[in-house]
Amino acid sequence: MLISATFVKISRLVSEALHKMDGKYLEITGSHVTARVLQTCVKWCSQSERDAIFEALQPDLLILSRKKYAVFLVKKLIKLATKKQFEWFISTLHxxxxxxLRHTIGASVVDCAYQRATQPQKRRVLLELYSTELQLFTDLTAQKTHSLLETISNLGLQKSSVLQYMTTVIHPILEKGIVEYPIVHTALLEYFTIADKTSASDVIRQLIPLLTQGSSIIDGDEPSAPELQNKMKAKKKRLPEPLLVQIMNTREGLKIGISCLKHGSVKDRKKIIKSLKGHIMKLALSDYGCILLISILSIVDDTKLVTKVVIQELAKHLKQLIFDKNGRRPLLQLLHPLCSSYLPPADLACLNYRVPSLISKDEAPESTTEVITENRVDVATNKEQDGSEGMHSANDSKKDPLQRRKELLMKSELAEALIQTCVENVGELLRTNFGKDVLQEIAVGGKDSVLEGMTDRIHSLHNAIASDAARPKTEDTEHAFDNYHSSRVIRKLVLESPAFAAILWKEALEGKCETWADGHRYL
Structure with a gap:
């Protein structure tokens, strides 16, 4: 009742405010304070009142999209617009x-509309960035996909003219540093599919400094060039993280980050890694950020720098990472690279993503197939049914992959810390869906015996697992042989590690076989 009464009171106050503002909406949007008041009213008013505001501002929405105070009101109207109103706004963007997108304020409005849009509406918006012909003949763009290559093929466009037009669109956006929006990422990825080596390299070269610094979005009118630089510097000082971390919330952003990492120079890679210092855990725990870390661990030859920036920060939070769905993946990449049991096909496709024109001749036949297939749908269908690793690997470095893994695991002492963490939490790890994977990979010594030389420490883990399995049944904790996860882990370890099988027999099974023979989870 209290909530209902409060809502009624708010609705009454909003209606009174809107009545007083009626006919003055455009004037009100020009003030910082009054624009916020109107924005709040739009949020809490009734649908009929919101429709009236939208209708009153409808002729001026594009102009307001470039104003530093009114832009927030426009985005609020877009998010709360009816389907008919939103379709009208998409049409006005034509x-x-x-x-x-070249406007530091207006770009956020386009992206706001793009994120709410349906797939056909997104296609209409994106096609405007591809060619002038597509803006003139919108009826020719009816197709099921917005892939640029298929659009060029289906409509018979000249690839060179599309490339030239997109270059004139993309470079001003990059010059102003407006690269944090998903619509820009999508346009860049499509540009890469048709760009020649020089054009693609230029874009990569422009992207890296932008991604390793803060956002360049400015809450104000379009400034002059000197004023822009001063405001950008002031804004960056307040930003807590580089743009590369911020864009790791979409698969397109991830691909942009991987493109810069793979096709940048050695100096560029170092710059990228150093920019991530202090943000490794945020990346490790996110859906796409963990894939970027996997890419770094897989291709960067400077293992000392990777250890200093990435490994050392991960080592401080091992327990949290091991139990986390995403956090465990960088660790599993070192223990068992590109395993499809831990990385779904879409993530494997991202790890194998390359800009077509920047692929070396030796990789061209294989990688070109990957890129073309991925543009249609997420690939990496090389996933094997038995859960083994994918067929492709990142070949963007000179160091032997096994040597790199050993340096990152052994020299950094990460392996020692991992084993100790597993020993201390063996019971919990055995019985959890995500934790068991790291435990299992360490217990078998990792792929290609990457933990060779740590036999004694691995045996201590075997003993800890066997000791847990040897405990008598209690009502408090499900026995290791009865638990869904632990019983399967123990079975795999018996099949893959004779040393563990011998310890398990001696500690937990010898003389007790009859007790477990009738169990439904028998080994």
Missing amino acids: GCVAKL
């Missing part, structure tokens, strides 16, 4: 998408 011919203005590229121009707005």
Whole structure:
């Protein structure tokens, strides 16, 4: 009742405020304070009142999209618009998408609309960035996919003219540093599919400094060039993280990050890694950030730098990482690279993503197939049914992959810390869905015996697992042989590690076989 009464009171106050503002909406949007008041009213008012505001501002929405105070009101109206109103707004963007994306304020409005849009609406917005012909003849763009290569093929466009037009669209966006939006990432990825080596390299070279610094979005009118630089510097000082971390919330952003990592120079890679210092855990625990870390661990030859920036930070939070769905993946990559049991096909496809024109001749036949297939749907269908690793690997470095893994695990003492963490938490790890994977990989010594030389420490882990299995049944904790996860881990370890099988027999099974013979989870 209290909530209902409060809502009624708010609705009454909002209606009174809107009545007083009626006919003055456009004037109100020009003030910082009054614009916020109107924005709040739009949030809490009734649908009929919101429709009236939208209708009153409808002719000026594109102009307001470039104003430093009104832009927030426009985005609120877009998010709360009816389907009919939103379709009208998408239609008004026709011919203005590229121009707005070059505006440091207007770009956020385009991206806001793009993220709410349906797939056909997204296609209409993106096609404006591809070619002038597509802006003039919108009826020719009816197709099931917005893939640029298929659009060029289906409509018979000249690839060179599309490339030239997209270059004139993309470079001004990059020059202003407006690269944090998913619509820009999608456009860049499509540009890479048709770009020649020089064009693609130029874009990569422009992207890396932007991604390793803060956002360049400015809450203000379009400034002049000197004023822009001063405001960008002031803004960056307040930003807690580089743009590369911020864009790791979409698969497109991940691909942009991997593109810069793979096709950048050795100096560029160092710059990228150093920019991530202090943000490794945030990346490790996110859906796409963990894939970026996997890519770093897989291709960067400077293992000393990777150890200093990445491994050392991961080592401080091993228990949290091991039990986390995403956090365990960088660790599993070192223990068992590119295993499809831990990385779904879509993630494997991202790890194998390359810009077509920047692929070396030796990799061209294989990688070109990957890129073309992935543009249609997430690939990496090389996943094997038995859960083994994918057929492809990152070949963007000179160091032997096994040597790199050993340096990152052994020289950094990460392996020792991992084993100790597993020994201390063996019971909990055995019985959890995510924790058991790291435990199992360490217990068998990792792929290709990467933990060779740590036999004694691995045996201590075997003893800890066997000791847990040897405990009598209690009502408090499900026995290791009865638990769904632990019983399967123990079975795999018996099959893959004779040393563990011998310890398990001696500690937990010898003389007790009859007790477990009738169990439904028998070994």
